[in-house]
Amino acid sequence: MTKFWSTLPILASLATAPAAAQQPVPPTRHELLDSTHAVIATATGARYRRDIEYADSVRGVVREFTLAGQMLRQSHYENLRTQRLDGLTEAWWPNGQLCLREEYTHGKRLGELRLYYENGQLKRRAQYGESGTSTGECYGPEGQLLPFFEYEVMPRYSRGDGGFMAIVQAISNNVKYPRDALKAKAEGRVFVKFVVTKRGEVAEIKIVKGVYPSIDQAALQAVRELRSFTPGQQDGQAVAVSFTVPITFRVQ
Incomplete structure (x- = not known):
């Protein structure tokens, strides 16, 4: 099963980021990850790699790959330091099939979320509004309609x-x-x-x-x-x- 990264917003940014125009754009950062997607210092035990590419001093795109170069996830951030998502996030199964597609606006899931089985069959389709609640459908592996339940539930x-x-x-x-x-x-x-x-x-x-x-x-x-x-x-x-x-x- 593909590992999912929780993106539940808990607390707003601790401080307002400085204006992008006043700060230099950091170079792209490359990280090695272990099997739990934790950052490690050496190639020993590495299973994945992550590229963090800055658009300015605050915004950017994070991409994760297998060591062989297969794209696993791509997320756009409004603020990389506080991990505030903004824009499209996509994830792929190891076979290259799309696994997840969701939209964020200023750190909040807003718009459509789609989830797929590894064979490409649609698993979930949901629509999120300003209130954060969702409506949609869930499907079984053979395409059968299932009772809808929330995608994410907080502890x-x-x-x-x-x-x-x-x-x-x-x-x-x-x-x-x-x-x-x-x-x-x-x-x-x-x-x-x-x-x-x-x-x-x-x-x-x-x-x-x-x-x-x-x-x-x-x-x-x-x-x-x-x-x-x-x-x-x-x-x-x-x-x-x-x-x-x-x-x-x-x-x-």
Whole structure:
């Protein structure tokens, strides 16, 4: 089965990017990827490669290939740093058949999504509007019409209503303000990124934007104490999903 890349938008950009005209255009970047599509430093264990081509200092196109040169995915980004999609995204099966075609506008899926079986048979057709909800059809391998279900479903937290604000509230409840930070009157907003795995576990916790050493550590610990999630889904299959959450520390 072809690996899908989750593109669920969790949090807006942390900062406005500088104007493209004021910044030099970076050169195309080439990366080697392992079997999980994680970036690796050497060719040992490489299964794929990725080319990141900039249109200016912010926008660009990301392409992924097999080591033999077969195109697997191509995505257009409005902001490469924040991974905000804009335009057409396409993915292909290893046999060259189109697997996925979807449209984004300013980081939001908007327009038509099509998904195909490896033999070229249409698997899903859906239309997304401004509200984010979709309408469409699902098909079996032989072309038979199936009951429609959402292509992507966010992870649900096991407390409260399960939504994003329930996660933020749970983290806030776990926070313990460090004494040295209180004494120093250190305060601010920490951004923490983590992944909800296919099993609903919290993993890969790291600081995206810190404030003060002990405050950053308190934020990490508050996220570590989160309970389990109902995993997110993509096309009916459990997938790992990244979250970035803001945690505010303020001396009263």
